Amino acid sequence: MASDSWAQAVDEQEAAAESVSVKSAKDKAAQSLLNKLIRSNLVNNTNQVEVLQKDPNSPLYSVKSFEELRLKPQLLQGVYGMGFNRPSKIQETALPMMLAEPPQNLIAQSQSGTGKTAAFVLAMLSHVNPDNKYPQCLCLSPTYELALQTGKVIEQMGKNYPEVKLVYAIRGNRLQRGVKLQEQIVIGTPGTMLDWCSKLKFIDPEKIRVFVLDEADVMIATQGHKDQSIRIQRMLPKNCQMLLFSATFEETVWDFARRIVPDPNIIKLKREEETLDTIKQYYVLCNSKEEKFEALCNIYGAITIAQAMIFCHTRKTAGWLAGELSKENHQVALLSGEMQVEQRAAVIERFRDGKEKVLVTTNVCARGIDVEQVSVVINFDLPVDQDGNPDNETYLHRIGRTGRFGKRGLAINMVDSRMSMNILNRIQDHFNKKIEKLDTHDLDEIEKIAN
């Protein structure tokens, strides 16, 4: 690369016209941040953890309590202080591996919210020696905001361990030339981290004992990040522990993971399948968006809906519908594409807390967001892909429920043309589940669906 600063080069790249891939990388990073901002609980998962050990002869060791890990008392206090009573599914196997002596390398994949961040933060805090006043752990995140978010977890978990210090290698954090960092943990984005390790020499990479690469799937979607991460990894000593985490594991992520983590142990936790088994599905025939709105009002008039999510195809429809519902005195929240990630998180959080009863959104905005307590989902527009074909995956994600104890739910689809009837039929065929017709002029009939 011609530029002498990677961080600057990445900034310039990002500032350049947004290509499709830059946009998709940003979407991924935003979605990941949104999930972190609004999540207050662990995502439950009853699937088995799949483990592939570097040395298949060594006994597989898993823990059911944090005590078994023989953590420093300050850290155990930190863990309990965060309200964690016992290790999550992935933590049960990942933590003993990460804390083993000699250190073991690990590649771990599980869906967002299953406890990966907490796991590697605990590993970093356990491995540093606070008496040594130099960086010993490096942690790479795909974006500035995600780095800050992970930093917060380090600060929280290390609250009772103030001798361990943390510094952020992110754009805007400019240090004087010639400075040698005293903090034991450095968290940042690849461009700045690479500058700090090589050109600016704030960090001596030879002394690093733990290297964490978080959100590998988001990382490789951002141009430049992959090469920068590999260059950093190459500067580290052979005996440095390498840890890599990812929510998904497609071939490209896997190729990258193997370049970053030699001789890895591998842990995978399958995502809990979503099913339509406990969902009652209906469709309503209409001729226009006004009629769809009228049908919606009829439904609201007939049954008590604690909280509902309504999906529209475009921002414009979503805005219009939210306005109409407000006029009818509904407490409506609108999630819209032009909102900043933090604003979106605030809207979802309010809705989750029950401050609003209806959330109107476009699919792009709500992708990957789980609001567990919603029992009624309304597809004001059916989900279609770019070519106008039914988007079955999105349909399932909008209305599906995970886990064996999934609560019963209700899904109502608005159909307003021959085309959308065709889409509905194809969705029905795909899942092999009947979607019943509902006459919204018949109050008795609507009342029945609530039972």
Ligand SMILES: Nc1ncnc2c1ncn2[C@@H]1O[C@H](COP(=O)(O)OP(=O)(O)OP(=O)(O)O)[C@@H](O)[C@H]1O
């Ligand atoms: N053992 C535990 N017990 C209870 N809560 C936990 C435990 N571990 C983590 N959590 C909480 O669960 C939520 C998700 O954890 P965490 O952020 O570590 O997951 P993650 O897999 O890293 O997700 P993401 O990829 O979105 O960052 C957080 O609110 C965290 O505080």
